[in-house]
Amino acid sequence: MSDLKERAANVLAPALAYHTEISVENAKGLIIEATDGKKYIDFCSGLATTNLGHLPPTVVKAVEKQLKRFIHSGCIFYYDSVVELAERLAKKAPGDIGMFFFSNSGAEAVEGAIKLARFHTGRQGIIAFTGSFHGRTMGAATLTASSSKYRKSYHPLLPSVYHAPYPYCYRCPVGQKEGECENECLGRIDEIFESLITPGEVACIIIEPILGEGGYSVPPSAYMQKLRELCTNHGIMLIADEVQTGMGRTGKWFAMEHYEVVPDIITLGKGIASGFPLSAVASSKAIMGNWTVGMHGTTFGGNPISCAAAVAVIDTIEKDKLLKNVEKVSAYAIERLKGMMDKHKMIGDVRGKGFMIGIELVKKDKKPDATATVKMLKACEDRGLLIVECGKYKNVVRLMPPMTTTEEEMRQALDIFEDAFTDIE
Numbered sequence: 255m256s257d258l259k260e261r262a263a264n265v266l267a268p269a270l271a272y273h274t275e276i277s278v279e280n281a282k283g284l285i286i287e288a289t290d291g292k293k294y295i296d297f298c299s300g301l302a303t304t305n306l307g308h309l310p311p312t313v314v315k316a317v318e319k320q321l322k323r324f325i326h327s328g329c330i331f332y333y334d335s336v337v338e339l340a341e342r343l344a345k346k347a348p349g350d351i352g353m354f355f356f357s358n359s360g361a362e363a364v365e366g367a368i369k370l371a372r373f374h375t376g377r378q379g380i381i382a383f384t385g386s387f388h389g390r391t392m393g394a395a396t397l398t399a400s401s402s403k404y405r406k407s408y409h410p411l412l413p414s415v416y417h418a419p420y421p422y423c424y425r426c427p428v429g430q431k432e433g434e435c436e437n438e439c440l441g442r443i444d445e446i447f448e449s450l451i452t453p454g455e456v457a458c459i460i461i462e463p464i465l466g467e468g469g470y471s472v473p474p475s476a477y478m479q480k481l482r483e484l485c486t487n488h489g490i491m492l493i494a495d496e497v498q499t500g501m502g503r504t505g506k507w508f509a510m511e512h513y514e515v516v517p518d519i520i521t522l523g524k525g526i527a528s529g530f531p532l533s534a535v536a537s538s539k540a541i542m543g544n545w546t547v548g549m550h551g552t553t554f555g556g557n558p559i560s561c562a563a564a565v566a567v568i569d570t571i572e573k574d575k576l577l578k579n580v581e582k583v584s585a586y587a588i589e590r591l592k593g594m595m596d597k598h599k600m601i602g603d604v605r606g607k608g609f610m611i612g613i614e615l616v617k618k619d620k621k622p623d624a625t626a627t628v629k630m631l632k633a634c635e636d637r638g639l640l641i642v643e644c645g646k647y648k649n650v651v652r653l654m655p656p657m658t659t660t661e662e663e664m665r666q667a668l669d670i671f672e673d674a675f676t677d678i679e
């Protein structure tokens with residue numbers, strides 16, 4: 255056991271699990287250097303967060319500049335970085351979304367979003383999806399249904415929250431064949447309306463545009479479009495939880511753009527400031543503009559340094575054409591991974607958008623292979639590549655490198671990934 259790990263075990267709550275045993279000395283770009291001198295290619299990006307890699311020079315510069323001015327406002331005074339960030343995001347956001355409430359974590363943004371939906375509609379009901387992950391606070395944990403482990407011991411959770419099956423097409427929740435269905439799983443929402451809560455009592459439906467923690471599954475566009483229609487028909491707020499998918503990770507500013515769907519409310523977090531704590535609830539003026547004074551608040555949310563970092567992130571994504579880079583390098587990666595499926599039969603599925611790439615490892619009968627997944631992560635780590643898993647069955651390897659990753663760097667990482675099969679087959 256490393257010295258740091260031993261000290262941590264003594265003073266840090268064991269509830270928070272670390273994915274590896276590595277202690278890091280420093281990190282730059284795609285590479286992290288451990289205290290023992292070993293270097294690793296970081297394909298985890300601090301859980302899809304350091305979207306520009308470690309210590310991006312443009313962000314460091316913007317933060318240094320802000321640090322020399324002031325570091326906190328606590329809503330006592332106005333400051334430029336938060337307003338500039340909101341103005342810049344408004345230009346990127348879909349439809350008429352152009353108003354923001356900034357907070358610190360993804361879970362906080364989710365809490366804000368459901369409060370806004372309840373406030374705006376005057377209704378209480380919430381529909382979320384099995385397989386989804388929305389955070390650890392009580393409200394967010396109630397919506398989360400990627401594992402009962404996250405809810406265990408905390409009941410009773412928030413009342414009037416119902417779950418419909420996420421359109422996880424590789425393992426269709428209603429027994430349809432991938433690519434041949436009529437989005438039958440959407441019918442489960444009608445069943446909720448028939449048996450559990452009338453649509454007129456539902457404030458919002460919250461969905462991850464691409465399932466994150468739950469298995470990196472991409473729903474069919476038609477599903478998302480029909481969900482939009484259903485929400486519009488019943489006056490229900492459609493919330494897109496873009497905490498993981500947003501800010502360019504999928505090759506578009508917002509993953510909902512892939513489906514040409516404009517939600518009513520969006521949550522952002524993780525990559526928004528490439529590692530500085532920041533999150534946001536976003537909506538239109540028509541909705542958020544009526545959220546009256548005092549109906550929500552924060553001490554740290556929209557921190558001046560985090561906002562300066564986020565503005566620099568947007569600048570860099572634009573200037574370095576990183577959305578295009580993600581699209582191009584992702585296409586190369588997905589094609590190469592699909593090409594591995596013939597040789598490595600344990601790859602059951604390769605899917606994703608941009609730099610949210612999932613590789614589902616299975617046994618002969620398509621049963622999830624969590625054991626092989628653990629071995630794969632270890633084999634990659636031994637070879638100097640850091641990756642983590644996701645999925646209800648912990649059998650999906652997820653690749654979430656920074657948006658700056660080049661094709662050559664992706665090739666190196668996939669060479670390691672392919673070589674790692676020799677340890678587990």
Ligand SMILES: Cc1ncc(COP(=O)(O)O)c(C=O)c1O
Binds near residue numbers: 362389495
């Ligand atoms: C889609 C989604 N929403 C919300 C969260 C919660 O974010 P945080 O851990 O910053 O509270 C996460 C975290 O993984 C997430 O992936």
